[in-house]
Amino acid sequence: MKKEIIIAGAGLVGSLLSIYLAKRGYKVSIYEKRHDMRKETMTAGRSINLALSDRGLLALERVGLVEEIKEISIPMTGRYIHNIDGTTAFQPYGREGQYINSVSRAALNMKLMDHAENQGIKIYFGQKCAAVDWEKNTITVESTSSASISVVNFDILFGSDGSFSTVRLQHQLQHHKFEYQQYYIDCGYKELTIPPTASGDFAMKINALHIWPRKDYMLIALPNMDKTFTCTLFFPFEGETSFSKLNTPETIKAFFERTFPDAVELMPDYVSEFLNNPMSSLVTIKCYPWIREDKFSLIGDAAHAIVPFFGQGMNCGFEDCRILDELIDEHDGNWKMILKEFQSTRKPDADAIADLAVGNFTEMRERTADPKFLLQKKIEAWLHEKHPDKWIPAYSQVTFKPHIHFADAFRNAMKQEAIMRSVMTIQNIEERWRSEEVEKMILSKL
Numbered sequence: 001m002k003k004e005i006i007i008a009g010a011g012l013v014g015s016l017l018s019i020y021l022a023k024r025g026y027k028v029s030i031y032e033k034r035h036d037m038r039k040e041t042m043t044a045g046r047s048i049n050l051a052l053s054d055r056g057l058l059a060l061e062r063v064g065l066v067e068e069i070k071e072i073s074i075p076m077t078g079r080y081i082h083n084i085d086g087t088t089a090f091q092p093y094g095r096e097g098q099y100i101n102s103v104s105r106a107a108l109n110m111k112l113m114d115h116a117e118n119q120g121i122k123i124y125f126g127q128k129c130a131a132v133d134w135e136k137n138t139i140t141v142e143s144t145s146s147a148s149i150s151v152v153n154f155d156i157l158f159g160s161d162g163s164f165s166t167v168r169l170q171h172q173l174q175h176h177k178f179e180y181q182q183y184y185i186d187c188g189y190k191e192l193t194i195p196p197t198a199s200g201d202f203a204m205k206i207n208a209l210h211i212w213p214r215k216d217y218m219l220i221a222l223p224n225m226d227k228t229f230t231c232t233l234f235f236p237f238e239g240e241t242s243f244s245k246l247n248t249p250e251t252i253k254a255f256f257e258r259t260f261p262d263a264v265e266l267m268p269d270y271v272s273e274f275l276n277n278p279m280s281s282l283v284t285i286k287c288y289p290w291i292r293e294d295k296f297s298l299i300g301d302a303a304h305a306i307v308p309f310f311g312q313g314m315n316c317g318f319e320d321c322r323i324l325d326e327l328i329d330e331h332d333g334n335w336k337m338i339l340k341e342f343q344s345t346r347k348p349d350a351d352a353i354a355d356l357a358v359g360n361f362t363e364m365r366e367r368t369a370d371p372k373f374l375l376q377k378k379i380e381a382w383l384h385e386k387h388p389d390k391w392i393p394a395y396s397q398v399t400f401k402p403h404i405h406f407a408d409a410f411r412n413a414m415k416q417e418a419i420m421r422s423v424m425t426i427q428n429i430e431e432r433w434r435s436e437e438v439e440k441m442i443l444s445k446l
């Protein structure tokens with residue numbers, strides 16, 4: 001049994017991975033570039049809260065953490081749509097009892113770090129992994145607050161240092177056939193806040209993910225435990241209506257009042273937040289190979305960064321940890337086999353969720369406000385109710401069915417969408433959708 005495992009990055013995935021490995025008796029150390037977030041005040045920036053769903057929950061359950069994390073989460077049972085004309089609509093995510101969970105990124109990360117340390121894992125903060133020597137199996141670690149540099153041996157190294165992974169670059173630069181693709185979407189994002197009401201309550205319906213779909217862009221809001229909502233504006237960088245044009249209090253105010261009138265009433269500080277909060281970009285990263293022999297793998301965003309529109313980046317990274325753990329059992333600690341199968345299983349799934357996530361941006365910003373789309377969703381929910389094994393809506397496969405591979409969910413989603421597109425062309429479908437004829441037609445195409 002190999003003993004010395006080094007993890008680069010104590011983010012969500014690195015911290016959870018360390019707990020899995022420590023429970024198996026491995027000696028694990030983590031090197032984290034940032035200072036200990038448990039001792040610092042957080043600043044606005046990269047997604048304050050996240051949607052945690054069944055894949056992530058299953059991974060947390062396997063290490064006995066699910067109940068504790070549920071205590072700091074808020075269930076969201078569906079999308080609450082805010083149309084521009086002031087009307088609203090609620091679209092359940094799944095069947096009764098199915099929901100996703102809004103959780104604070106920082107609170108979750110801090111809990112995972114606490115648990116990691118309770119398992120005896122040493123987390124070295126303010127220590128940046130700067131280089132890897134693949135011959136000697138060492139990493140060079142630089143202090144972020146002094147000139148100190150150290151060289152550390154590893155038997156196994158995991159790169160969980162996020163989308164812009166240094167470890168991945170070290171792997172890439174010393175690999176003669178490394179494949180790497182990155183795509184930015186034309187929208188970035190900025191976070192804003194809806195505070196509690198004067199009486200200290202949530203300002204909107206709590207158990208929902210709020211969406212203001214506006215075709216080329218959208219605003220969303222997720223609830224927090226402190227009764228605030230964190231809003232995220234996904235918005236083009238350039239063009240007539242874009243971040244580049246909203247650069248004075250007057251233009252920001254005019255745009256928000258025109259576009260999100262009901263949200264503006266609830267956001268007293270949105271103008272200054274808009275001017276002061278950072279604007280971030282959204283990237284998909286695909287690469288291959290993730291592994292080296294029996295001694296290295298990328299994991300989490302470092303292996304597969306995806307855009308957030310299916311709320312699956314962290315969930316997918318957590319699932320990586322669970323699958324890796326199952327493979328350790330299956331291959332009885334044979335790391336060459338474990339890593340080989342980890343990559344062959346996870347790479348197609350990661351590619352699939354990356355593509356599904358890009359597609360879901362269009363669905364969220366454009367289609368959620370379209371009555372035809374709402375009818376389509378209604379028909380799919382009806383089919384699911386009648387034939388739960390034959391028709392599972394794509395969203396449910398991704399979000400509530402951890403035992404369906406993302407790659408299979410992707411294939412099923414493509415097939416179902418093609419069927420639904422033809423169903424939606426049936427004359428008077430609005431009246432006929434519950435008919436035996438339509439039901440038979442759909443089932444015959446499956």
Ligand SMILES: Cc1cc2nc3c(=O)[nH]c(=O)nc-3n(C[C@H](O)[C@H](O)[C@H](O)COP(=O)(O)OP(=O)(O)OC[C@H]3O[C@@H](n4cnc5c(N)ncnc54)[C@H](O)[C@@H]3O)c2cc1C
Nearest residue numbers: 009011012013033051129161162300301308311313314315
């Ligand atoms: C706007 C937005 C919304 C999102 N919403 C959701 C959602 O609702 N649901 C969901 O499942 N996912 C969501 N995600 C995705 C999710 O944030 C990521 O998938 C998740 O954070 C990945 O975790 P990670 O540990 O792999 O990487 P990270 O969280 O990026 O952690 C990487 C860690 O490595 C450290 N590090 C970096 N470089 C080095 C180095 N050289 N040496 C040492 N340490 C280093 C960093 O400081 C960091 O702590 C969202 C992402 C964004 C941007």
